[in-house]
Amino acid sequence: MRVMIGMSGGVDSSVAAALLHEQGHDVVGVTMRLWGGESDTGCCSVSDVDDARRVAQQIGIEHVVFNFSEEFDEHVVQPYVDAHQRGITPNPCIECNRHLKFDRLAERADELGFDAVATGHHARIGSHANGRLRLERGADLAKDQSYVLHMVTAAGLEHTSFPIGHMTKDEVRSHAARLGLRTAGKPDSQDVCFISRADGREHFLGNRIPLRSARVVDRSGSQIGEVPSVEMVTLGQRRGLGVPGGGPVRYVIGVDVSDDEPTVVTGDADDLLVSSQKVHSMTWVDEPFEGDALAQTSAHGEPRPCRVTSTGDRELQIDWGLRSTRIAPGQSVVLYDPTSTWVIGGGIAERSPL
Amino acid sequence: MSSLKDVETLSTYLDHAATTSMHPEVLDAMRPWQETLFANPSGSHRAARAARKAVDEAREVIAAELGVQAGDVVFTGGGTESDNYAISGSVRARGGTAVCSAVEHHAVLDPVEHHAGRTVAVTADARIDVDDLRCVLDSMTSAGQEVAVVSVMAVNNEVGSCNDIAEVASVVRAHAPNAWLHTDAVQAACWVDLSELTPHVDLLSLSAHKFGGPKGVGITVVSNGVTPEPLMRGGGQERGRRSGTIDVAGAVGTATALHITGSQRATASQRVTSLRDELLDALTAIDGVTETVPRLRTVPGIAHICVNDLDSEALLFMLDEADVYASAASACASGAMESSHVLSALGLSDDLRRGALRLSLGHTSSSADIDRAISVITNSIGQLRERKAARKQRA
Numbered sequence: 001m002r003v004m005i006g007m008s009g010g011v012d013s014s015v016a017a018a019l020l021h022e023q024g025h026d027v028v029g030v031t032m033r034l035w036g037g038e039s040d041t042g043c044c045s046v047s048d049v050d051d052a053r054r055v056a057q058q059i060g061i062e063h064v065v066f067n068f069s070e071e072f073d074e075h076v077v078q079p080y081v082d083a084h085q086r087g088i089t090p091n092p093c094i095e096c097n098r099h100l101k102f103d104r105l106a107e108r109a110d111e112l113g114f115d116a117v118a119t120g121h122h123a124r125i126g127s128h129a130n131g132r133l134r135l136e137r138g139a140d141l142a143k144d145q146s147y148v149l150h151m152v153t154a155a156g157l158e159h160t161s162f163p164i165g166h167m168t169k170d171e172v173r174s175h176a177a178r179l180g181l182r183t184a185g186k187p188d189s190q191d192v193c194f195i196s197r198a199d200g201r202e203h204f205l206g207n208r209i210p211l212r213s214a215r216v217v218d219r220s221g222s223q224i225g226e227v228p229s230v231e232m233v234t235l236g237q238r239r240g241l242g243v244p245g246g247g248p249v250r251y252v253i254g255v256d257v258s259d260d261e262p263t264v265v266t267g268d269a270d271d272l273l274v275s276s277q278k279v280h281s282m283t284w285v286d287e288p289f290e291g292d293a294l295a296q297t298s299a300h301g302e303p304r305p306c307r308v309t310s311t312g313d314r315e316l317q318i319d320w321g322l323r324s325t326r327i328a329p330g331q332s333v334v335l336y337d338p339t340s341t342w343v344i345g346g347g348i349a350e351r352s353p354l
Numbered sequence: 355m356s357s358l359k360d361v362e363t364l365s366t367y368l369d370h371a372a373t374t375s376m377h378p379e380v381l382d383a384m385r386p387w388q389e390t391l392f393a394n395p396s397g398s399h400r401a402a403r404a405a406r407k408a409v410d411e412a413r414e415v416i417a418a419e420l421g422v423q424a425g426d427v428v429f430t431g432g433g434t435e436s437d438n439y440a441i442s443g444s445v446r447a448r449g450g451t452a453v454c455s456a457v458e459h460h461a462v463l464d465p466v467e468h469h470a471g472r473t474v475a476v477t478a479d480a481r482i483d484v485d486d487l488r489c490v491l492d493s494m495t496s497a498g499q500e501v502a503v504v505s506v507m508a509v510n511n512e513v514g515s516c517n518d519i520a521e522v523a524s525v526v527r528a529h530a531p532n533a534w535l536h537t538d539a540v541q542a543a544c545w546v547d548l549s550e551l552t553p554h555v556d557l558l559s560l561s562a563h564k565f566g567g568p569k570g571v572g573i574t575v576v577s578n579g580v581t582p583e584p585l586m587r588g589g590g591q592e593r594g595r596r597s598g599t600i601d602v603a604g605a606v607g608t609a610t611a612l613h614i615t616g617s618q619r620a621t622a623s624q625r626v627t628s629l630r631d632e633l634l635d636a637l638t639a640i641d642g643v644t645e646t647v648p649r650l651r652t653v654p655g656i657a658h659i660c661v662n663d664l665d666s667e668a669l670l671f672m673l674d675e676a677d678v679y680a681s682a683a684s685a686c687a688s689g690a691m692e693s694s695h696v697l698s699a700l701g702l703s704d705d706l707r708r709g710a711l712r713l714s715l716g717h718t719s720s721s722a723d724i725d726r727a728i729s730v731i732t733n734s735i736g737q738l739r740e741r742k743a744a745r746k747q748r749a
Binding site for chain 1: 665667668671672674691692693737738741742745
């Protein structure tokens with residue numbers, strides 16, 4: 001098989017590339033150049049490209065760099081900034097997978113005559129009894145990345161490969177060490193790749209949008225604190241609200257970014273509990289689904305039992321069995337089968353009414 | 355894809371604007387100065403004097419090719435250093451700022467921007483717009499802004515367009531009489547008689563590896579009385595203009611390469627022009643493929659085309675697989691293709707800019723190379739278009 005492997009310069013994609021090569025596939029490594037600006041965290045700094053290239057040389061495969069920075073800016077960076085401006089908590093890694101790795105890169109690979117795109121994600125491709133492909137969690141549950149891959153479709157999976165999905169992170173690292181790859185001990189990337197760790201998110205956003213201070217109020221509307229930038233506040237947050245200590249723990253239960261008077265509403269933990277959640281922009285790995293499922297609302301969050309009901313085109317409501325913590329609007333809600341093995345689909349949390 | 359051995363034997367190399375292979379005579383001329391005659395030319399013993407003689411002779415050969423005095427020839431570490439020396443050295447020596455065309459190589463553009471300089475618009479055929487040059491210089495004069503140096507490339511490195519440096523000089527002398535005039539002649543050396551450029555300019559940059567010489571050697575021609583501040587301070591070599599131990603082999607190799615280039619320029623130009631015409635005629639016959647700049651306005655060595663519906667990166671990948679080596683815009687440090695400031699300055703649409711392809715010919719280019727390139731490029735464009743259409747149909 002001719003496989004294009006996305007190489008970020010990290011250990012997972014290094015080993016994925018090596019495994020494909022060992023299996024006898026015709027493999028070309030590709031590093032996507034996504035971000036033109038300064039970064040010290042991400043997957044597209046020059047030093048990461050250096051690592052990817054060196055690993056490809058060591059394995060003995062060709063390596064090229066594709067510049068997708070325009071697409072990245074349009075589909076990932078701009079929406080990220082816009083979301084903060086609208087008081088929404090975005091997940092840029094998911095948008096990058098949706099628009100770059102499993103769209104732009106897959107398209108490029110197809111045009112260039114490749115049979116598949118591979119990545120170093122911790123996820124597996126399995127199949128249903130009827131033979132249809134499905135997206136399954138990675139073998140290393142602590143590193144499982146099926147959540148950020150939920151937009152991949154069954155048709156897409158036919159041209160996709162996750163070579164390290166069956167391995168634990170430790171196994172990946174030992175394999176890299178055995179091969180003498182320079183990325184064997186490289187730490188996992190953690191943060192948003194286009195935001196420099198030194199300058200931080202506030203600095204990044206402040207250079208692109210006006211950050212506005214906001215009153216922090218309790219449920220009755222009395223001011224109890226102030227935040228310097230309402231765009232930085234996330235639902236459920238309890239620190240950095242300018243509320244004097246000593247009192248009961250207060251959580252953000254609502255963020256109002258309206259022009260006239262931006263406001264952050266706080267309450268106690270109980271105020272965050274809701275019995276249902278609306279989700280929009282759903283995509284399904286295979287068929288649209290209604291019924292009992294598990295919903296996971298962050299990359300490594302605990303999947304919670306729920307009942308799924310369609311409410312329109314690519315829209316649904318999930319009802320929690322027990323009241324459950326409200327999800328920050330903009331976060332992805334990913335549905336798994338009741339055994340928590342495979343992904344049904346995923347969408348984006350709507351703002352729930354207070 | 356092929357192994358290193360194949361790269362040496364089977365490839366079709368159409369990236370001479372990026373670098374050229376050394377003429378065999380150049381390597382032969384350089385070898386003794388790295389082996390037995392390795393002395394430092396600044397020393398005071400017999401071996402040092404032998405090295406010094408080689409450098410002095412090399413400098414004279416180069417000066418003769420350029421029609422300048424030997425003392426005007428300063429050896430540097432490459433074309434980028436030569437450009438930086440001319441721009442930053444001039445601004446630091448004289449105060450004020452710098453002006454250049456919008457399509458200069460980054461080795462000029464970035465220092466000019468660093469010194470808060472101004473850029474001048476270009477015409478649709480990528481030559482400096484002399485009316486705009488006049489306007490920019492006049493507006494700077496009337497705003498009381500000193501212009502230390504004006505820099506206009508002799509030949510553009512992406513699309514191959516040639517500027518009329520004599521005309522540029524007459525505008526600069528009339529509208530910024532105190533400014534020094536620099537030309538980046540890095541892409542001109544193979545195709546333009548450099549001795550026709552030097553009388554018009556105060557500073558001129560060359561890079562040896564672009565004309566069959568070694569990498570890591572540049573030349574800045576500095577006219578008498580022109581005194582840019584040195585970038586490198588230290589041992590005071592090159593009359594204090596560029597400190598650092600002189601690269602004897604590099605100087606000898608550069609002189610040899612420039613002499614060969616000069617003596618073969620007329621015949622090489624003629625030969626490469628007909629190869630380039632054959633290439634461009636065949637490629638522009640393909641639907642949606644256009645010549646970026648009319649070939650009458652370019653040097654023979656650069657054929658630049660735009661394919662209206664394809665990505666350069668995809669096309670280059672296909673060519674690479676078939677061992678046809680070409681380029682799009684300049685590559686950035688990561689190896690990715692940067693979107694071209696030259697093509698934006700020409701006002702090309704995004705679709706055309708995305709499908710840019712530079713095929714550059716040189717002293718090793720043969721008729722067989724051109725035949726092979728035509729067939730590979732034609733097939734690659736066809737194949738990419740087919741797959742694109744098939745994908746669209748599936749969607």
